[in-house]
Amino acid sequence: MDKISVLATVAVVTMSISLFLSLFLITVKTEYKLSNRLFAFFLVLTAIDISGNLGHLLEIPLAARVFMSSFFFLQLPTFYLYILSVSYTDFKLKPKHLAHTFTFIIANLILVPRFYSVDLASKISFLEGSGRMLEIQLNHILTHIQIVLYLTAAFMVLRRAKKVYLENYAGASIESLNWLFQFTLALSVFYFIALLKNIFKFTEYPNVYEWLKIGLLLFELIIIFWYLYKALNHPNLFRNIDSKLKLVKNIISEEKNSEQLPVHEEKEYNEELLKLKKYMIEEKPFLNPSLTIQDVSKDVGIPVRDLSVLINHKLEQHFYDFVNTYRIEEAMDILKDFTKTKVTVLEILYEVGFNSKSSFNTAFKKHTGVTPTDYRKSL
Incomplete structure (x- = not known):
């Protein structure tokens, strides 16, 4: 030919x-x-x-x-x-x-x-x-x-x-x-x-x-x-974000350049952080695979703007990673539970709020240094 x-x-x-x-x-x-x-x-x-x-x-x-x-x-x-x-x-x-x-x-x-x-x-x-x-x-x-x-x-x-x-x-x-x-x-x-x-x-x-x-x-x-x-x-793979949302670095810049915006004191941030951590532990909102910062803001009573600065700037951690940390901790608790040895890793990842094996494995290894399977074997 x-x-x-x-x-x-x-x-x-x-x-x-x-x-x-x-x-x-x-x-x-x-x-x-x-x-x-x-x-x-x-x-x-x-x-x-x-x-x-x-x-x-x-x-x-x-x-x-x-x-x-x-x-x-x-x-x-x-x-x-x-x-x-x-x-x-x-x-x-x-x-x-x-x-x-x-x-x-x-x-x-x-x-x-x-x-x-x-x-x-x-x-x-x-x-x-x-x-x-x-x-x-x-x-x-x-x-x-x-x-x-x-x-x-x-x-x-x-x-x-x-x-x-x-x-x-x-x-x-x-x-x-x-x-x-x-x-x-x-x-x-x-x-x-x-x-x-x-x-x-x-x-x-x-x-x-x-x-x-x-x-x-x-x-x-x-x-x-x-x-x-x-x-x-993967028909549900393509989802979108709101283009009106601002990056935290832009929010910080606006606060520095505006005299009208109140400056948060360290004490206020600490109080809000305690409130946020208590909410995450007691209510476990991270189990929702589609959780957004707006959802958390509504439940804890902290404005989205302040909550975003608190997590992404003060904690120096993306909201995505912040939530996944709690999901991994929850997954680790399940993996440690000897009464749940028959629960598969796939079942666990969906239970704790993840919706894909690749993202779960990546987040788990980032947090623990090992894969979920290796973590279970090491117990």
Whole structure:
């Protein structure tokens, strides 16, 4: 099988999977409709981009083929909006988000005078000399700039979302954010290889360019299957946080800069800390796998802002880790109980408020230095 046949086969399979997954995301019943639709649109754009590898099989007019290739400029903006929608519960599409189509519009407008508006012979001549054409060079520059800016922006959103989550939540969404970070990292590697492929396109090594093209399609297929696996096996993985929540360092900064805000005395913090610890031990709110700092604030009568500063700043411990400490202590008590030797580790982790084995094992080893199984064996 020659390279063209391999490329066409992989392209058709990847397009089919992309379109199938996009249809699934649009039709599945879920409360996260916006996130699903954004990622479905990203997959459709991916399928359109891949269709450019089937130009020799599909009778697509030259101008339409070039226009379809420009849909690449919508892929990363759509992915960035998807990251925002998954990270924040209150994210909504607004007219201002149309600004993300700017590079797509520019990339097509600059091609109007010498490509879109001329006859077929002139179009062919333009593309044959594409390496020398200013419009093509400008589009390549826009491509590189967009990749760097949007991927950097996506990582920044995930970094902030994770910090806010750790300071205010103690559920499963941290796994969602970690997975999204891994997914974004995989996409970054994909686009880096794509840029490398484009460099070889204008060198004396066309074979390298063709094989990188096939490799990218296979990599793209793996990434899509990876997402499909996660979406089908962990439907509740994708949960969001409130974008209005502030990081503790920003709260502290505001308190220092504002003369109107009362400054907490050390005595007040100590009283609140005793109150909080008593509540955690007696009421055991940590058994709730979806516990938030708002829930604790309501029960102990300490304002969320003050409680956040107390835990995340004064105790120098994220709310996520603070709650997990009590969960691990509870799990240790169960593991020590000789009347509960038949209770499995999996049963224990759900009983104490965790909802995944990986997060439980990580937290347990962080707290004790050993795994739950090894801890039980050592007793």
